[in-house]
Amino acid sequence: MSSRQGVRPGGRSARVQASVHTAVRELMEDRGREALTVPLVAQRAGVTPSTVYRRWGTLQELLSDVAVERLRPDTEPEDHGDLRSDLTAWAEQFLDEMSSASGRAYIRDALLGDPDGDNAGQCSAYAAEQINVILARARDRGENTPDVETAMDRVVAPLMYRILFRPAGLDAAYARRLVAGLVGVRGTGGR
Amino acid sequence: MSSRQGVRPGGRSARVQASVHTAVRELMEDRGREALTVPLVAQRAGVTPSTVYRRWGTLQELLSDVAVERLRPDTEPEDHGDLRSDLTAWAEQFLDEMSSASGRAYIRDALLGDPDGDNAGQCSAYAAEQINVILARARDRGENTPDVETAMDRVVAPLMYRILFRPAGLDAAYARRLVAGLVGVRGTGGR
DNA sequence: TCCTTAAAGCAACGAGTTTGCGTTAAGCGA
DNA sequence: TCGCTTAACGCAAACTCGTTGCTTTAAGGA
Known part of the structure; x- marks a missing residue:
């Protein structure tokens, strides 16, 4: 634990x-x-x-704990009226928070002092929850929505990958492009 | 440095x-x-x-150095005759190597003792190089290929994200599905 | 209120880290 | 080839961090 x-x-x-x-x-x-x-x-x-x-x-496990606590989203994703706007706004905010110096430090700490991967899984679960709220809202509106796993693969994963491995040159336009590539495409089954 | x-x-x-x-x-x-x-x-x-x-x-910086060295691919991607086969084979091998206990440890080490992100960037560059070889080969055959950035977003990033954040339930079929979702789709511009 | 037992404090020991200083050996020009 | 300069290494002492057994405190329940 x-x-x-x-x-x-x-x-x-x-x-x-x-x-x-x-x-x-x-x-x-x-x-x-x-x-x-x-x-x-x-x-x-x-x-x-x-x-x-x-x-x-260890210090790292302590920091991992603190990091997960800070990475927990404190509000529901904002409602902008349609799936694409909601996802775009969320992705931009996600990128903004996570790609900051402190955001990256928290992510790394969460990954670090975490032999069994519980804390990292928790971070991923936070994102999945937020996405889920957005998708459920879109379905309620009657919109055609991809499934969560596909959204994770197409939006969250690329953002996180670049934040961790290639932090240079990330911007809001990239986040928007990822969302644009996802909506209007049917869920491919995720995994 | x-x-x-x-x-x-x-x-x-x-x-x-x-x-x-x-x-x-x-x-x-x-x-x-x-x-x-x-x-x-x-x-x-x-x-x-x-x-x-x-x-x-520190020990972590040393481990990070060793990790990057070990994560460097030692061979060119195999040639299976067409883009999809090449990418699939590469993705399966990538997943296999990286999702093992030692593979994950190396990735984490590479990310860890790496304040400026140079080592992490190197890891990503390795993958991009490999992908690039595969794509160039496909173009030489006259195949229609996505660009590298799109391939990174659609295949490498999801694999790495799940390896780091949700290691449970990853398998070769997932890698194949990612590749299938990429080929047959024109490059969306990457970023 | 008393009893039980996690959890916290204390203190000493061991291991890891840091630093100043002397020594070695690359690299380079004469 | 030789000698000079200087980065890199070795040594050793001082210091800090991490570990552990034992004692003390206080939560939770009878």
Whole structure:
């Protein structure tokens, strides 16, 4: 298990979890990602290092946890009246958030301290959920929609691939082109 | 600069670089990825830890270097007579190599110790090169081919995305479906 | 209220990392 | 070929980080 939920929801444990998480976020802003160490985080959180080590194991797993928390979308995708507009707006925002320096750092952290892939899967699930909302809304309108897997393959995957492997030269126009290539094409079955 | 070339190509430096790289590969097989430490690698390579620290900085940057080296394709894509067969064979092999436990570890290492993204970009360039060879061959045959960027978006990106974020349930049939969705469709402009 | 037991604190030990300084050997020009 | 310059390596000490056994605290339940 990578995601540290269910550790005695109320009380001291919860307080420690919260203060450690905020300590990580504050220190990342103050001193930058590279300067983070477990003892430093623990000190800021008012906790002993051993507590952090016992609950998270390594700094990377802790960062992975924090990253997933920050990558969770906090709002539903906006409704612009039709599938293409909705997807375009979502893709542009997704690209914007994820391709920023901090966004890329969070993605990498999420991928990193994650031996079993749970946290990475969670990130993907977040995107799939958002896409699903958009597609369901389009179906309700009577629009012809591709399935989620196809949308993931044709929009999310290319965006994420380029963010991770070729960050140079990404822009909103590329996101729009991906969406344009998807809508108006029937779902190919995904996988 | 992440890739440590050009450090005095011949002589002691080159010997150290080579022995450290092979030490990493040997130890990864012997004791596994997790057991690696800089002092351990240095000892096996017959070198002092400080040498490794000074040249690579951290274990992750060293691993990233080794990973990129291992991810470089060592052969040209096979020629099966037509674009679709070539792409299918390549995609299946790519998926096979990359989705293995060690393949995923290499990809993650390459992404990881790589602040400026040079190593990740190199990985992507390898794939693009291979695809390019296949497409050029198809054009020489007179086949109608998509452009490289489109192929990256439609085949490589989905494969890599799922390898990294949703490793469960990937198989050769999925790779074939991606290729099938690409060929027979004109290049949409890539980006 | 008392009991049980996770979870946190403390402290000491071991391992990994960093750094200054001396030494070696490429690379290069005379 | 020789000698000079300088990057790279080796050595060793100091320091920080990570680990672990034991003690103490406090949540949750009887």
